[in-house]
Amino acid sequence: MLLRATGLAFLAAISPTAVLIAAVFLGSARPRLTAFFYLIGAVLMSLIMAIALVAVLRGLDLSRPAEHAPRYGFRLGLGVLLVLAGVLVARRTPRRADGEARAGFLSRMTASPTPQSAFIVGILIFAPGASFLAAVQVIATARARFDVTAFAVFLVVVINALFVWLPLLFYVAAPHRTAHYLTAFNGWLRAHAHQLLIGVLAGVGVIMTGNGIYGLVVVR
Numbered sequence: 001m002l003l004r005a006t007g008l009a010f011l012a013a014i015s016p017t018a019v020l021i022a023a024v025f026l027g028s029a030r031p032r033l034t035a036f037f038y039l040i041g042a043v044l045m046s047l048i049m050a051i052a053l054v055a056v057l058r059g060l061d062l063s064r065p066a067e068h069a070p071r072y073g074f075r076l077g078l079g080v081l082l083v084l085a086g087v088l089v090a091r092r093t094p095r096r097a098d099g100e101a102r103a104g105f106l107s108r109m110t111a112s113p114t115p116q117s118a119f120i121v122g123i124l125i126f127a128p129g130a131s132f133l134a135a136v137q138v139i140a141t142a143r144a145r146f147d148v149t150a151f152a153v154f155l156v157v158v159i160n161a162l163f164v165w166l167p168l169l170f171y172v173a174a175p176h177r178t179a180h181y182l183t184a185f186n187g188w189l190r191a192h193a194h195q196l197l198i199g200v201l202a203g204v205g206v207i208m209t210g211n212g213i214y215g216l217v218v219v220r
Contacts, residue, residue, distance in 0.1 A: 001142035002152055005135045008207065009159035011200050012131035016189035018042075021110060021121060022167045023182045028113045031171065037115035039164045041122020046157045049128045050136045054153060057140035076212025078137065082130055082205030090198045122164070131204045132160055 025034045110121065128136075139152045158165075170178040189196070 001138055001144060002148075002155070004207070004211070005138045005152055005156055006159060008131050008135035008138065008204055009156040010162070011204055012129060012135060012160050013162040014189075014196055014200055015125075015163060016193045016196070017125055018163045019167075019182065019185060019189055021125060022164055023179070024110045025113055025118055026167060026171050026175075026179060026182065030115070031175075032168070033115050034113050034118045035164070035168045035171070038118040038122040039161060039168060041119040041124075042126040042161045042164050043122075043157060045123045045126040046128070046132065046160045047153075049132075050139075050153045050157055053128075053133065053136045054140040054149065057137065072212045072215030074141065074212075075137065075208050076216065078134060079205045079208030079210070079212055082134070082201050083209060084205075085130065086198050086201035086205055089194070089201060126161065131200055132156070134204050134208055135160075 021038065022035060025031065025038050028034045110117075113121075135156045136153070139149055139156065142149075142152075144152070167178060167182050170182075
């Protein structure tokens with residue numbers, strides 16, 4: 001359970017938008033404080049959504065042995081949907097207007113950043129995506145004790161915000177070098193954002209589909 005959940009969380013952490021905003025905040029007038037509030041917003045949103053999803057799925061008793069088929073059927077259905085989403089994204093050609101609209105939105109949200117606005121941006125940007133929901137679903141439907149579940153949720157939330165707290169730590173240690181490498185990495189991510197999105201959706205979809213089929217056919 002923990003291995004699958006953390007693997008999916010690493011896929012969820014791959015976000016060109018999160019890296020872009022981290023670079024902007026670390027280049028602001030108060031970089032450490034602004035980026036720290038961005039981190040708080042990101043972690044808070046991720047944690048609240050993870051706890052809510054775990055509570056809902058545990059409330060449906062999908063972690064019980066008697067709910068074996070519904071549990072793996074849920075994973076199979078989610079996996080198929082993600083694969084289909086990846087196919088649709090692959091068939092859709094990115095349009096310049098879409099990129100300009102997103103850039104304009106981010107520019108407005110991050111113009112003259114303050115700790116308060118960074119906190120709000122963290123909440124908005126880290127509204128849960130498909131990979132994060134898949135990771136939490138693995139935790140929620142596993143037959144694990146409360147302490148193991150709590151640790152798994154904590155670990156997934158920390159990994160999901162990887163590209164917020166890791167640049168902040170590097171910036172504290174080496175500000176100028178971090179800003180240089182973060183800008184270069186962000187440029188690479190933006191250039192390959194479409195391919196990365198397809199890869200993440202397809203990868204998570206295949207993992208969830210395979211796990212669902214395995215559970216329904218092999219595991220009894």
